Amino acid sequence: MPVTTPAAPAPVSASHAVLPQDFDALRREDPEIADVLLGEVRRQSGTLQLIAAENFTSPAVLAALGSPLANKYAEGYPGARHHGGCEHADAAERLAIQRARALFGAEHANVQPHSGSSAVLAAYAALLRPGDTVLAMGLPYGGHLTHGAPGNFSGRWFEFVGYGVDPDSGLIDYGRVRSLARARQPKAIVCGSISYPRHPDYEAFREIADEVGAYLIADAAHPMGLIAGGAAPSPVPYADVVCATTHKVLRGPRGGMILCGAELAERIDRAVFPFTQGGAQMHTIAAKAVAFGEAATPAYTRYAHRVVTHARVLAAGLEAEGFEVTTGGTDTHIVVADPAPLGVDGRTARERLAAAGMVLDTCALPYPDARGIRLGTAAVTTQGMDEADMARLAALFGAAVRETGDAAHLRSEVRELAERNPPYPG
Template sequence: MRAEPFFGPDFTLLQRQDPEMAQILLDELERASGGLQLIASENFTSPAVMAALGSTLTNKYAEGYPGRRYYGGCEVVDRAERLAIDRARRLFAAEHANVQPHSGASANLAAYAALLQPGDTMLAMALPHGGHLTHGSKVNFSGRWFDVVSYGVRRDTEQIDYDEVRDLALRNQPKVIVCGATAYPRLIDFSAFRGIADEVGAWLLADVAHTIGLMAGGAIPSAVPYADVVTFTTHKALRGPRGGGILCTAELAARVDRAVFPFVQGGPLMHAIAAKAVAFAEAAAPEFAGYTQRVVANAKALCDSLAAEGMRPVSGGTDSHLALIDLRAIEVTGAEAEKRCAAAGITLNRNAIPYDPEPASITSGLRVGTPCVTTQGMGPEQLKEVGTLVAQAIRYPENAAEVQERVSGMVAIHKPYLSEY
């Protein structure tokens, strides 16, 4: 297997120095490129992003911000961070950007630190209805440090009830309202949330970790014009390195920067920041807009295909890169479906559906996403076939080898990097 496009020309050095680790990398490459990757929160980065991520910038310690470091010798990495900040601001039309957060969770922690004190009230989407751990789960810092009021989706439409959100806001007077989700397939009405936040005098925080790439490409409306603070990740549909970021108004810039450093984090990962800058430049290219539109079109095609196979899409469909699938009609749990798909070379994840009768470790649903397969050059026709293969793998586990053979045929044609780079 040719490893150079994935690991760089120095991979042969790793093979000589640490063959055990080199083999692990090759095994992961074989796993990822040998099957269908339908995890909604994953993607394949470009070789340019990986080159920056594996660069000499990993060696530089740079606590602080460009021009205000606590270490000498930062004049070069300052240029890298300023470039990432400028590109992020232009890409998202934001007044301020902080590119130092290590992840989406750390970005949320910093955003809360900038806006809240322990014990303050925040209103956010419930995890079982599609929210995130950092939106107030009791096992997370957000649920332990803040007084969290949760909203969810209606039983009949399985979509956000904005009247309920408003009622909860009026009743509880939160200091921050959080909108955004990890397993909600529909568009979020940021304008409605802005109106509710203004009515109760709350800050509006949009956690768009999942959809920031689609916003960058114009495939869905942006949260930036409506939210006071926007947190995001760089490694999903945005196709960047694993990491996070924060966008905010000029009014909150100093508070957000102080919350990231020195309150939440120490030294930034300068190699990751450089890779983020590369990803922002790629997302600003005209081709990226077409990519994000194809991601959404592919998600709709996959959703429709699964529906035709008797697997009900939650909320009746999708407007984004992911779909949430209710498996109760075919009497298979999400955990079992995930296992059966894995045996057939299809990687996806079990996921709770709204009002799920099963525990989170089992679930009644699946979450599927199309960023990876779209990067590989697949289109709606291929995604219809993917839906059929997922259904076959789940319904007929005894035919896993046959399904895997068909999967192998698809990925042999549509390889990572082949079409988009």
């Protein structure tokens, strides 16, 4: 049966918001940086952005980012700042907190983390002590740097134990997670990944955490936008702490946030400020408030579901082109595929796709010494592309990776598709 999907949301508009309001002044004062900005506008407009962690914000979010709140120093929290003149900064942060709590059904929200990694650092600081054992998805299976990478603070300060996926299905082996938890008795269990295309079973993770007396930390940086739009299950009812980014599918500014219950609120807030961060970036917090407001609309709900539909269409198309799609498909905006059946490795595939104007990442695959490609449908869906475009994209992927046909013609086809669906029309 054909898949029925909601109507596409209107693509992001108002081209004047792509560049700063005073861009002419910038061009006079610093033509080198002005040229950099213009070059990035042209790059985004003439290529397809398929990096799973990227998206296009609305003009309203960009306007908040470029607002006078960028000038304000506001250490502390609303009503308890270390600087004067914070009445408008307080109003912006209170709005962001209220909207985040309402959007995700959380008792407490901290919107100050500068990034997803900063949010995870604060969660660890609130709940753990150096040397504690933490169970998280292993890096070869899609774990994030903050899940125990040796060069990251997490790998230096804590004893991480990695769980993986079933080698045949590519799905999380919850029996193995339970066995590792019983054997290693972690202080915390982290559920979340940068490349797992299926929904975690938060209830199963909660049961395992309760069995061994561990905190459950959900690193929901990737699915948070889908959760906001009702297109993915929420970890909020199950996790002690939820860490997330505000960009990716959520379409907000680059930044992080933390959600938790009332009993951990003070510990989380103190872990963010003063323990891991100083002054809040108030222009970014105002932009987060804008994004949370946008994500509470019916149009955003339609968008989030359409993102998933597009990812499924693209995954099926890649399989038809000969790629091996991990887990056999996706529940999210993420598609992970192995180009080995086409005779190339992940890095080579990424380079060939980039040369054709399709920008994406490589990632580890759930078997030894292998890398595939990771792509996401959030940005192209924001641009207003449809299911037919996703099918066309899959064919373009196949042609680019195989290097069949004329390279200049292929690049021209990709550019035409991008320019027909501009992120900021005009």
